[in-house]
Amino acid sequence: MKHIPDFPHATDDTKTAKDWVKTLAAYREPSTWRSSFELAVSIGPFLLLWGLAWMSMSISPWLTLALAAVNALFLLRLFTIQHDCGHGSFFRQRALSDWVGRVIGVLTLTPYAVWRRTHSIHHSSAGNLGKRGIGDIVTLTVDEYNALSRFERLRYRFYRNPLILFGFGPGYLFLLQNRLPFGLMNSARYWASAMGTNLAIVAALGAIWYFGGFAALLLIFLPTTILAATAGMWLFYVQHQFEDTHWSVEADWHLHDAALEGSSHYIMPPILQWFSANIGIHHVHHLYSRIPFYRLTEVLRDHAELAQANRMTIPESLSCARLHLWDTQRQQLMSFAQARALYG
Secondary structure, rough: EEEEOOOOOOOOOOOOOHHHHHHHHHHHHOOOHHHHHHHHHHHHHHHHHHHHHHOOOOOOHHHHHHHHHHHHHHHHHHHHHHHHHHOOOHHHHHHHHHHHHHHHHHHHHOHHHHHHHHHHHHHHOOOOOOOOOHHHHHEHHHHHHHHHHHHHOOOOHHHHHHHHHHHHHHHHHHHHHHHHOOOOOOHHHHHHHHHHHHHHHHHHHHHHHHHHHHHEEEEHHHHHHHHHHHHHHHHHHHHOOOOOOOOOHHHOHHHHHHHOOOEEEEEEEHHHHHHOOOOHHHHHHOOOOOOOOHHHHHHHHHHHHHOOOOEEEEEHHHHHHHEEEOOOOEEEEHHHHHHHHHHH
């Protein structure tokens, strides 16, 4: 991964992370026409592929599964649009963004208001060792891990195992955990969001079952949802879980430095960048979350320094799956084996 260690520190030729916020403000205004177009070319093919997969059940279950797999990419894109709605960056009218986000939340099985709040907490505390646990992937320091009991260490290892994070985890998160407003259980507002979304999901699934039977749920709904969730989980993971990411104790933590240093710039082929709605340009997004996803490429085009910062290719990202512990001394994320070799 190509990283610029002194990127956030001001010199004659570079800007601080806070300086970049002023520059990026110029890109924050969405275009109603462009946002409407991006929504149409995402939800239109999604519904069309759902219909084609439905009709294909009478031809071949394998064809149905193949169409569902392709449709998972459009569902991933819809989730990213829901993500922009949550940041208020998709339409100029916040109410319109919220209602689009709520509707998409039924398709993505994600209660909109609950997710918007937990994701806001993630943005306001990313990289802060004193504020972990909501909207992020649990990450322990080497010292914290060494202080655990044997059972607690096994539990953490189990949680961080790639088979759990990217196998069992996505289905659990979207099918089960999202049904309740975890982390916000004391608020009636978030209970209403979760229960309202649940009722809409039950109604939609009931209609699918009534008209298409169990096969439609098994061959279309589940594969589309699980594959999209898995891709989304992987993208979220590599956006912050890389060797030179940023974590610091609360006294030393700074919002803008953590946003820029602790978020990757994930380099993907153009087709995957389109389906993921530029979410790989995550260092810019975290630094200024009000920028619509379709304007993030403008930022990179106009500012070569940001285009070269925190770059990580897909082959490079695969090694991130073995990183589990934050070393506060070396300021890097490392594997269990590395921690054992260094500290016993």
